[in-house]
Amino acid sequence: MELLIVKDKRIDYDGSAIKSHWAYRNFGILGNSIVVFRGRCDVKVEEMIDIEDLRANKEIKSDDMVHYIIEIFDFPSVLLASALQKLFIAKLCEVLGNYDIKTFRKGDDIYVNNKKLSISIATVSPVSMKIHIGINVEAKGIPVDVNAVGLKEIGIKNIEKFMEESGNALKAEFEKVKKDSLKVRWTE
């Protein structure tokens, strides 16, 4: 799994990065990848993946987020995509724990002090699994009905350092999952 942390520019997320081969088309990265970048979030309705959100006419917006776009080409299944998503979220909670921040994970959502820190979606394309995770840097520009919080408000000021630590943690987690899957014999 290749990890790219984009530091030299901001990239806004409008939902289109969830399409297959986004990392290859934009950065020339072949195969399993995590791209971490920072930018606004404003998901266009036609790019929304969560039908529950579509049915509820939800808006998905934030002025400043750290984004993770993960693509995994191993045999695609929505169940695996959803399981990996929850595992990545749990790992991010562990990374936040290293900052002595107490989190509460509810499926694919991260809460700190009952405030929502993150958004996430996981799905499949016909050739891959795609996961987006967004973490608020500041709780600005977020739909008013969401009680949100951002990294800066919980004490993480060095966003670049957090992008590196968390990106590397997600990469290491996936590689552990993969490695362990190769060292076990099958059972009857």
Added chain:
Amino acid sequence: MELLIVKDKRIDYDGSAIKSHWAYRNFGILGNSIVVFRGRCDVKVEEMIDIEDLRANKEIKSDDMVHYIIEIFDFPSVLLASALQKLFIAKLCEVLGNYDIKTFRKGDDIYVNNKKLSISIATVSPVSMKIHIGINVEAKGIPVDVNAVGLKEIGIKNIEKFMEESGNALKAEFEKVKKDSLKVRWTE
């Protein structure tokens, strides 16, 4: 996913419960299941799944453990088995966190104060995925080269209550993974 918590008897784990349909053969439970039980652990060499352990001639033993045997029949893959295993371990850490116990997860191992609390393996049969997790109740009967700890030593005295809480937590986690996998549209 059906959850069975065996309270009326002890069941020793010798590794054979990792075979497919163990829950159906022994308890009549069809389909996805978690069986939680308590008993000794002494894995016979011929039942060992982890080839790394086999190569290292490791012993897998404990006098008293809480065991989780999980079987999932959705399309079997070692990668999904390994991802779900890590997610279940992360969930158990969160359950322990509710007891104000600080854990460190290293892949599929749980540590408390640098001492090993658990063992785990995940693999596939030709029809299902199988995961075993064992948590020491007391750090007794464990190979001497392992610096181990048990639930009682970290303050969890009511083992039955822990079996119920943790069993329900794992079941809820899987059902959330499954539900989320069904509510997303695919992407291009």
Added chain:
Amino acid sequence: MELLIVKDKRIDYDGSAIKSHWAYRNFGILGNSIVVFRGRCDVKVEEMIDIEDLRANKEIKSDDMVHYIIEIFDFPSVLLASALQKLFIAKLCEVLGNYDIKTFRKGDDIYVNNKKLSISIATVSPVSMKIHIGINVEAKGIPVDVNAVGLKEIGIKNIEKFMEESGNALKAEFEKVKKDSLKVRWTE
């Protein structure tokens, strides 16, 4: 598998209900489902799934039909979709047999007295299998080259009762298929 029988309104079928997640988008039903409803049938060319029909410039029309839209998320394959479709059609013939109606099944078509009672298609989306079955209530508005018949003409007057009986029969059939798949050990 969830069964919804729509009784409070008519829904016309233009072919678009064959798309994935139609039941979730329209009725909030997650996962495997059968939706039974009544309405006109006029399949738009751009929604036609059967390339044989497209090549033959066939029209698919009827003024009044009972429709079944089935979606199954277990690992999608066109072969399984096609096998389940034939099984559902056979089941519908058995339901009609309970009314002492003698049917002739030809693959996915039901005939009564050499007249065509039904239409059907089965295919996959990237995340699910989708089956449509339509049964004429009356043989009206059907392309003139089709020698058709409807439920009312073969003695079934209580259409709502038939919708319930047949919907429940299809649901029970699928659940039997699923249950049996979980209780067998694999063979060498």
Added chain:
Amino acid sequence: MELLIVKDKRIDYDGSAIKSHWAYRNFGILGNSIVVFRGRCDVKVEEMIDIEDLRANKEIKSDDMVHYIIEIFDFPSVLLASALQKLFIAKLCEVLGNYDIKTFRKGDDIYVNNKKLSISIATVSPVSMKIHIGINVEAKGIPVDVNAVGLKEIGIKNIEKFMEESGNALKAEFEKVKKDSLKVRWTE
């Protein structure tokens, strides 16, 4: 799909024919196949596939049966094996209907006048799907707790002709399932 109807000899069924490649090992038939033969039935416990039967200590016996051993190499899944099994059973009921015999299908069992005519099992090997269907020729040598009936008792005297008709009907059914799976475009 190749069809072989063994007429020149009797073959007893002890359950071992359910293993993969049985038709290739014994008759040189490569790929998808149906082998129809006649002989006793006495399934050894170690060959039993249905864990429900194993749990109930059931005996599976009959002095004289028509047997169908079906192997399908298209992507193996227990769900597809189970769906095809039910479809083949439904087809056999239709064949019996052509003899004006009224049948009642209950999943994978055929009943005539509330008496059990058949046994069946469907499962997977790591490379294929395997289905066994057995139809009593006469209700002899069957466990006493089973209220059974045979082909001869319901008026089918020409067993060879029935073997041919039914074998060809199953083959045609599978080929229709396969053909239809190839002529449909996928849906969104």
Added chain:
Amino acid sequence: MELLIVKDKRIDYDGSAIKSHWAYRNFGILGNSIVVFRGRCDVKVEEMIDIEDLRANKEIKSDDMVHYIIEIFDFPSVLLASALQKLFIAKLCEVLGNYDIKTFRKGDDIYVNNKKLSISIATVSPVSMKIHIGINVEAKGIPVDVNAVGLKEIGIKNIEKFMEESGNALKAEFEKVKKDSLKVRWTE
């Protein structure tokens, strides 16, 4: 696998033949197929499959090519599509070897005397694998930065005969691959 060699007309290749069911829509060929035809090549940008080419703004053009469009419905995977593509290219090199032409295969490209003879792409649709191979008849109308060669320049004058020989060779190769996959037992 069905083989169609189109001799009575020229068909230009603009990339759209890479879509699923092209052979069925255009020639009524169901299932696995190879269609061999001759015509210009000018792949429209919106039909380009190779993202590497898209990123490099490559043009894919030739005035006169022999084209092979292969579709295989056995369980689709990009890895299998890519492996079969390379095997088909190796087979074409062997066919050229029968003309005493010395080729150099570089993945999915054929070179003769360091000049490029062919283009190729392999991918999946949601229901099938699709491969296109194009072999220059003459090195005309090819992007100037490509050092190309054509069949006529290396001594193959009878293009129809080559279309037949090579088409039959590819069909035989696939059928050997398929047959061998059916005659092996699985291993532990």
Added chain:
Amino acid sequence: MELLIVKDKRIDYDGSAIKSHWAYRNFGILGNSIVVFRGRCDVKVEEMIDIEDLRANKEIKSDDMVHYIIEIFDFPSVLLASALQKLFIAKLCEVLGNYDIKTFRKGDDIYVNNKKLSISIATVSPVSMKIHIGINVEAKGIPVDVNAVGLKEIGIKNIEKFMEESGNALKAEFEKVKKDSLKVRWTE
């Protein structure tokens, strides 16, 4: 894909190396691998994979061979195993061509001057694909009904160098197959 060329010792091939995880159990190599070694060949009947050979009571023997054991964990299918096997054989013919040796490939067999140079088998385990290729070093100890030839007889004296060249060529071929599978968008 990891490549190991065993130079410091001979390893005899009795067929058991075809089992899954052989490279990990014996050399600690995790994941996709090619192990190249030299030794006798005498396949025990119980390890034979090719049922055609079993049916013909063939012996598989040679006094001195270069062996390739390839294991690939990407989604196992017998069709992909068989396709990769033919591609690897074609690649070995190309390597031999670099020595100016003219070969004739017949599926998975290599002939030089109508004499058989190699043996090969490809199959699946429940977790991987396994391929064995054996190339005679000298045509000794081979069943008398086989008209065989060895590397030394066709002019390749430096066996270690050939093991390295061919091992690297197979590894490069697989990596090209894999890489190309990741850089193409899917088609409709």
